[in-house]
Amino acid sequence: MEGSVEKKFPPVIELNVGGKHYTTTLLTLVKCKDTMLAAMFSGNYDVKKDQHGRYFIDADGENFHYILNYLRYGELPPKEIAPKIYREAAYFGLQRMVEELEKHPSFLARIHRESFRAQFPGYTKLVNSIINKIYQESSKNTETISSIMVTLFAKDKKPKLETFDKNHWCTMKARNKKQTKVDFILGPWTSRTTEKEVMDCIAYDLKERGFNLTKEAIGQCSYKCDSPPDYPGEATVENCPKAIYKITFHWWK
Structure with missing residues (x-):
């Protein structure tokens, strides 16, 4: 050779x-x-x-x-x-x-x-979907900020009431405001990672892409289910326990 x-x-x-x-x-x-x-x-x-x-x-x-x-x-x-x-x-x-x-x-x-991201099914798709939504709405936005809401839940708990809709799309009801649907939902996952840790990861990845943003936990889903009239036990209301976070993009900072 x-x-x-x-x-x-x-x-x-x-x-x-x-x-x-x-x-x-x-x-x-x-x-x-x-x-x-x-x-x-x-x-x-x-x-x-x-x-x-x-x-x-x-x-x-x-x-x-x-x-x-x-x-x-x-x-x-x-x-x-x-x-x-x-x-x-x-x-x-x-x-x-x-x-x-x-x-x-x-x-x-x-x-x-x-390796951390790989624990959460659909994580990469979620981050890309957030960016695509912001991109699509950018020309319509006349404000200095844009906001989206994300539902994160580590565990999918079995509901107590049979009439509870596990497949509902989470909503947020703020005082004196209309009920609003969240933009994206991620969960469940099998690791012990908390919703806050996943939210921190999402924020980190978006900042790495160059976005200036803040994040905050704004409460839990407002969906609730009343027990039916023929419910054998004491009348009860079951609330959705899933956490909702808001990501705010700042365009003038």
Whole structure:
């Protein structure tokens, strides 16, 4: 294999990576076996060249120097951009670099957050639906804020009354105001995570997307069910125990 590499490629390689130019050695590019770069410069493939004779690699040219520095010195990128370079390392098949980046605190935190979110069926869909609703209503909103209401419930309790509608859509009735339906509902989930912790997670993810917002618990669902006339026990009223939160988006802060 080494003989075929030496015949096909010069010892010093000129590269065009996504429009950015680099100069390195052939030995650096093939240093780590079983990678995309080692395969490209193995002599077994026809590597395309640009109009100036540089070998072309279709990748992010701005970040490629971190890949080269890892191949040269085993050097990892600064912590603040480690997640971005992780994508490049995976793209080039640098498995050892990938594994080292995965041990970085910022990346471990990201993995932990992903595991946390995975506990709640429909979580990602909920966050995307919130963003889509805000987007669709943005042109109609003439206020400095936008608000949505979300019902969160960790457990789906069995109702006491047979006439209690488990599938009702939660509503909120504030004093001197009309009864309003919540926008979204999430639950139940099997972990011991509280509704407040899930709300904190939703707020965190929305803020990560760039939204300026506040959140608050505003009470429980106003749905209630009266016992039927032929109820064998003492007349009773069963209320929905599900918690309702309000997320307020601030457009002028």
